[in-house]
Amino acid sequence: xxxxxxxxxxxxxxxxxxxxxxxxxxxxxxxxxxxxxxxxxxxxxxxxxxxxxxxxxxxxxxxxxxxxxxxxxxxxxxxxxxxxxxxxxxxxxxxxxxxxxxxxxxxxxxxxxxxxxxxxxxxxxxxxxxxxxxxxxxxxxxxxxxxxxxxxxxxxxxxxxxxxxxxxxxxxxxxxxxxxxxxxxxxxxxxxxxxxxxxxxxxxxxxxxxxxxxxxxxxxxxxxxxxxxxxxxxxxxxxxxxxxxxxxxxxxxxxxxxxxxxxxxxxxxxxxxxxxxxxxxxxxxxxxxxxxxxxxxxxxxxxxxxxxxxxxxxxxxxxxxxxxxxxxxxxxxxxxxxxxxxxxxxxxxxxxxxxxxxxxxxxxxxxxxxxxxxxxxxxxxxxxxxxxxxxxxxxxxxxxxxxxxxxxxxxxxxxxxxxxxxxxxxxxxxxxxxxxxxxxxxx
Numbered sequence: 001x002x003x004x005x006x007x008x009x010x011x012x013x014x015x016x017x018x019x020x021x022x023x024x025x026x027x028x029x030x031x032x033x034x035x036x037x038x039x040x041x042x043x044x045x046x047x048x049x050x051x052x053x054x055x056x057x058x059x060x061x062x063x064x065x066x067x068x069x070x071x072x073x074x075x076x077x078x079x080x081x082x083x084x085x086x087x088x089x090x091x092x093x094x095x096x097x098x099x100x101x102x103x104x105x106x107x108x109x110x111x112x113x114x115x116x117x118x119x120x121x122x123x124x125x126x127x128x129x130x131x132x133x134x135x136x137x138x139x140x141x142x143x144x145x146x147x148x149x150x151x152x153x154x155x156x157x158x159x160x161x162x163x164x165x166x167x168x169x170x171x172x173x174x175x176x177x178x179x180x181x182x183x184x185x186x187x188x189x190x191x192x193x194x195x196x197x198x199x200x201x202x203x204x205x206x207x208x209x210x211x212x213x214x215x216x217x218x219x220x221x222x223x224x225x226x227x228x229x230x231x232x233x234x235x236x237x238x239x240x241x242x243x244x245x246x247x248x249x250x251x252x253x254x255x256x257x258x259x260x261x262x263x264x265x266x267x268x269x270x271x272x273x274x275x276x277x278x279x280x281x282x283x284x285x286x287x288x289x290x291x292x293x294x295x296x297x298x299x300x301x302x303x304x305x306x307x308x309x310x311x312x313x314x315x316x317x318x319x320x321x322x323x324x325x326x327x328x329x330x331x332x333x334x335x336x337x338x339x340x341x342x343x344x345x346x347x348x349x350x351x352x353x354x355x356x357x358x359x360x361x362x363x364x365x366x367x368x369x370x371x372x373x374x375x376x377x378x379x380x381x382x383x384x385x386x387x388x389x390x391x392x393x394x395x396x397x398x399x400x401x402x403x404x405x406x407x408x409x410x411x412x413x414x415x416x417x418x419x420x421x422x423x424x425x426x427x428x429x430x431x432x433x434x435x436x437x438x439x440x441x442x443x
Contacts, residue, residue, distance in 0.1 A: 051127025149220025220361030
């Protein structure tokens, strides 16, 4: 298990965020195929140039292929994203994900053991323009704001794709994804945003090891009630206590100050945008127009002797030049009319399509009781299997929760119940370690 909470603050630069990350192998897997990357801007210059970057990847493949694919995804996305100074932030994000796909695909093609290896990848960028999301697969990115928990990504899964086309029904496998990095030479990358960002916003990135076992509204409420380091711990422990069949990875990012911190005088680096109408089209129009005029003159009169009639053989080329000019002019007009509607990243209408789903994250007694049920389920299993487990700390946390509930402080009650979940998972790990030691053989 890897757990990390950081508040990257220097004497000269306050990034305005705090974050925590946690990845865990789960209860049934032998290795962790998830990978994380957290790269907050360490300087004002880096923030205004590119912003803060966070990535979650969930690998797929036999042997070590999935683990390799997810690691390559997080490393290549981070490397390429910061290596593209001439691109806008959204263009750099898309290019980075495509670059990761190229590298993973080539590695899979070159080694039979890694054939068809793949990974999901969801990246969050918090920059001066807001929050951008680059996304392939079913790892998710959420935003919590003002009691609303919103999913900013569209699951590239069979279930979601069928629902999007109006097809619903029982028996649809929920774990079949329709897009991933690696298996194919070409990948379609969703780039969402920029979404507005304000102080108090929280963003969560996670693999499906979390969302498969913890409900969206549960996640939202826990984020609302807990600091980010406790939130990632409780979310992962909760998934494990409910079975933990998969690896689980979570990143929580909280915006504690307005974007850019106190460095309000610094302006984003100016990049030269693509022209509204491409230079090639404008050049072709100009050549065709000038050519048509010259050919028209030559067909009417001799340019060297105006009293002599022109050569009628120039009429055909003149007509061709006029037709080409008309076609390229129409293309130029179309580019001008659609400028501002086309996003160079998505190739379609500009602006975020998300959020795709929204949940109420108001703290409630229902979640408090669900957390208690999870703890009680393990207590029952411990009694049935005669496990030697110490419940004193768990009971103390739950007693505090009942007292907070009596005082109608539901947030405090959920925090105490969350501590009980963490301690319950600690007890289960100790029990598993004891069982492993008892069955080990000394040579």
